[in-house]
Amino acid sequence: MSNDREAKSYEQLFILFSAKVEKVIIRTTLVCFIVLICVQLLLQIPYIRKHFTRVEPLEGKPYILPHDGKGERS
Numbered sequence: 001m002s003n004d005r006e007a008k009s010y011e012q013l014f015i016l017f018s019a020k021v022e023k024v025i026i027r028t029t030l031v032c033f034i035v036l037i038c039v040q041l042l043l044q045i046p047y048i049r050k051h052f053t054r055v056e057p058l059e060g061k062p063y064i065l066p067h068d069g070k071g072e073r074s
Helices: 002-042 046-052
Strands: none
Touching: 002 046
């Protein structure tokens, strides 16, 4: 009978522990996702992108669309 109580007690402790671990994992994943979105939004700004990435200076001249509409069409 005591083995049955010990098993139930162990299961309850495991459920409590796993619930806490799940909360930590979910929060960590959510924070990482928010940071990823924020960094991607920051990389859309040319001035910040120039200072964050090492590849940007190696790209050459940026392609600029012609504003008068007389440019090449694909």
